[in-house]
Amino acid sequence: MQWTASRIAVHCPLFTNRLPCYNALMQMTAEVTQLDTLEFANLLVETILDKKGGDVLLLDMQEQVIFADYFLLCNGQSNRQIKALVNGMLEEAKQEAREIALSVEGDADDGWMLIDFGAIVVHIFDPEKREYYDLEELWQDARVVLRMQ
Numbered sequence: 106m107q108w109t110a111s112r113i114a115v116h117c118p119l120f121t122n123r124l125p126c127y128n129a130l131m132q133m134t135a136e137v138t139q140l141d142t143l144e145f146a147n148l149l150v151e152t153i154l155d156k157k158g159g160d161v162l163l164l165d166m167q168e169q170v171i172f173a174d175y176f177l178l179c180n181g182q183s184n185r186q187i188k189a190l191v192n193g194m195l196e197e198a199k200q201e202a203r204e205i206a207l208s209v210e211g212d213a214d215d216g217w218m219l220i221d222f223g224a225i226v227v228h229i230f231d232p233e234k235r236e237y238y239d240l241e242e243l244w245q246d247a248r249v250v251l252r253m254q
Contacts, residue, residue, distance in 0.1 A: 142174055142224045143250075145202050149227060150251065152197045153179045158190050160235070163251040164244055174224040175250070178240060180232050187213040190229050194220060 146163055153161055158179040167174050181187035191209065198204040204222055211218040216234035220227040228240060 145198070145204060145222070146175055146177060146225055146250075148197060148201055149177055149194050149225065150253075152193045153177075153190060154253075156190050156193045157186065158229070159254070160232075161251065161253040162241065162249065164247040165250050166244065166247050169244060169247050173221075173226045175226070176240070176244065176247070177225055177227045178230070178235070179228070180230055180235055181213075182231070184213040184216075184231075187216075187218055187229050187231065191218050191220060194227060198222065 150161055150163065158181055160178075160180040162176075162178040164176040164178070165174070166176050179190065181190050191213070195206055195209070198206065207221045207223055209218065209220050216231035217238070218229045220229070230238070
């Protein structure tokens with residue numbers, strides 16, 4: 106159902122139950138300002154490629170975990186590139202998708218950083234750490250949506 110200003114006004118009379126109003130506004134806001142989750146994942150993948158990141162893997166985690174819909178994994182070849190990938194994704198998410206990360210974890214000097222966008226969790230590794238932690242093996246039952254090497 107599409108929510109219009111007149112439909113919201115009908116459901117939101119002043120001083121009455123405000124739950125329908127809140128729900129209508131939240132749905133309308135989501136429709137107007139946020140990309141579909143896969144469109145957002147595509148935006149992040151494009152950013153990784155623009156920043157010369159490598160070994161991109163997008164996993165559908167909807168049947169494996171309850172805290173995210175997708176995991177996006179990629180490699181950076183140096184600490185500087187890992188930082189550039191993280192900063193690029195944060196900036197593109199904010200500007201193009203109006204998404205702000207819930208948290209950013211790790212440090213490029215440690216070889217692994219994580220960006221939590223809620224529905225999408227992004228893991229940025231140096232190749233050595235990625236091989237060591239081997240998330241692909243850990244989550245082998247997840248459906249591969251995209252793989253670019």
